[in-house]
Ligand SMILES: *[C@@H]1O[C@H](CO)[C@@H](O)[C@H](O)[C@H]1NC(C)=O
Ligand SMILES: *[C@@H]1O[C@H](CO)[C@@H](O)[C@H](O)[C@H]1NC(C)=O
Ligand SMILES: *[C@@H]1O[C@H](CO)[C@@H](O)[C@H](O)[C@H]1NC(C)=O
Ligand SMILES: *[C@@H]1O[C@H](CO)[C@@H](O)[C@H](O)[C@H]1NC(C)=O
Ligand SMILES: *[C@@H]1O[C@H](CO)[C@@H](O)[C@H](O)[C@H]1NC(C)=O
Ligand SMILES: *[C@@H]1O[C@H](CO)[C@@H](O)[C@H](O)[C@H]1NC(C)=O
Ligand SMILES: *[C@@H]1O[C@H](CO)[C@@H](O)[C@H](O)[C@H]1NC(C)=O
């Protein structure tokens with residue numbers, strides 16, 4: 234403060250000695266000018282930098298400094314040294330600025346930070362070491378930064394995060410470690426980060442989720458895992474993250490499945506799994522997520538949302554699945570989702586979206602369904618009826634068919650177009666006049682049924698025992714996409730009346746066909762097997778299991794294997810015994826015979842018994858030479 238005294242004296246001197254004759258009105262201006270000049274030099278500012286005494290900040294951005302410049306005032310709180318040419322940070326660099334709160338060292342050439350580099354900077358809130366050349370951060374580099382809330386070490390060359398490297402940062406709330414060559418995060422690397430709320434891991438070389446390391450972050454609220462080359466998620470990937478509410482997985486291009494227990498233990502409100510190779514909606518992992526309000530599964534290969542699989546998502550408000558391959562939203566797909574307000578399924582393959590898919594369509598406020606090949610028929614009338622209150626977003630959805638109203642925005646569809654085109658016609662089964670179908674036992678039965686109508690009717694069949702067979706049914710009795718019912722191997726008890734049901738949004742039509750299976754007296758299951766070469770059906774199981782949906786792949790059963798093995802053994806033993814018998818006979822009549830005995834036998838291929846090479850077939854000759 235010597236400068237201040239000197240300044241006072243100088244002002245005194247000037248006003249008393251140098252300007253004795255000046256008019257008094259000059260004095261304040263002159264004084265002010267001098268104050269401005271002198272305050273600047275009294276606080277001090279490194280050459281080429283800009284300083285603000287009020288904010289106690291020093292800005293040396295992009296000034297080509299090779300080392301930390303001289304003359305930084307000790308009371309500086311904000312120091313910007315970004316985009317210079319600094320190469321290292323040592324413990325004595327900042328020790329004389331205990332008031333530092335924000336330090337920006339980004340965009341330098343720093344390759345090394347020594348332990349203790351930021352010691353004693355207890356007031357520091359924010360530290361950026363972004364875009365440098367750091368390859369390793371030894372333990373102790375961040376010691377003393379107990380008040381730090383924001384740390385950015387992204388865009389460096391760090392390969393591994395070591396145990397306890399963030400140990401002292403107990404107030405840290407946000408950590409950026411993206412754009413490094415990170416291959417491994419040590420199990421205790423995040424130990425001590427008891428306040429960390431946000432963590433972003435992006436563009437690293439990690440190949441697995443660092444489950445163990447993450448499990449130390451008990452206060453974590455948001456976790457962002459972006460642009461990683463992780464292709465497999467393991468069950469229980471996110472352990473002990475009790476406070477986690479927002480999880481983002483983005484751009485894991487080869488991730489194709491989320492296993493059932495992956496999200497076990499999480500209580501999320503926002504989940505985003507986007508830009509992946511996912512082909513199935515992750516129903517199982519979402520089972521317990523009853524607090525989920527936002528779900529984003531956009532840009533994947535998901536093709537359908539099945540009915541009744543998402544009942545637990547009772548609080549879900551926004552569902553986004555844009556830019557995927559969604560072709561079917563089944564009836565009751567959103568069953569249970571009574572809070573669904575925003576649905577964004579734009580740019581998919583959907584032809585329709587039926588009212589019956591929703592739990593409560595009235596709650597829906599925004600429906601983004603543009604970019605889909607929409608068939609404007611009666612199934613969309615519920616949307617058209619609400620087109621004044623329902624928001625469609627910036628891009629208007631349009632009809633792709635019928636031809637006459639192609640390209641017509643849904644919002645502008647008015648009468649008479651509505652009643653002329655946006656309609657459905659009831660299914661009508663095209664009779665084939667085959668009311669009785671005869672087939673021999675063991676042969677396949679094909680019952681045809683086709684129907685016309687708009688939209689295209691879906692065909693299902695009712696068996697004589699009232700079992701419903703649809704295109705999704707697997708087993709001995711199936712329905713082909715063209716509506717034909719096939720019984721792969723007809724059995725006598727399959728006889729009866731089968732009913733074809735053709736249904737669409739407009740109604741149903743039915744037709745009955747009688748099937749009579751003629752008994753050939755086949756009761757031996759092996760004959761069934763011979764006829765089909767593929768399947769045999771256990772008569773006991775079909776008797777109690779209706780039309781015999783329970784098929785067992787054909788193969789040798791255990792009994793057959795045991796019997797044939799036993800037979801093989803007996804044959805072999807027989808041959809051996811016979812040998813001994815001959816030996817015995819030969820030894821009795823020694824001298825009467827030659828020294829050679831020829832034995833003829835047929836080898837058997839049985840496990841456990843030596844088998845002859847395959848090229849020799851037919852009866853074998855064993856030549857025993859007796860000495
Ligand atoms: C954090 O900073 C406050 C002032 O902002 C200070 O009083 C406190 O001592 C610091 N905490 C620690 C642990 O150093
Ligand atoms: C990380 O991945 C990038 C791009 O795939 C590669 O160039 C780099 O060498 C990898 N680094 C390590 C340490 O494996
Ligand atoms: C996505 O899955 C498909 C089909 O399984 C596969 O052919 C393709 O290579 C996968 N893409 C990536 C990026 O892994
Ligand atoms: C889940 O989170 C919600 C708030 O997001 C909270 O109300 C609820 O108690 C949490 N449930 C459990 C089991 O932690
Ligand atoms: C959903 O994911 C897409 C693709 O990553 C993204 O563009 C969009 O912002 C996300 N929406 C929300 C609400 O998170
Ligand atoms: C819906 O998805 C489209 C991308 O297909 C996007 O452009 C639009 O912003 C999204 N709208 C909302 C409200 O999320
Ligand atoms: C169509 O059949 C279902 C049962 O299969 C029945 O519930 C429905 O009422 C029928 N619809 C019409 C229009 O006959």
Ligand SMILES: *[C@@H]1O[C@H](CO)[C@@H](O)[C@H](O)[C@H]1NC(C)=O
Pocket residue numbers: 773774775777778783
């Ligand atoms: C009938 O089928 C069910 C399941 O398809 C099976 O659990 C049951 O054992 C079968 N009954 C008989 C007698 O095989």
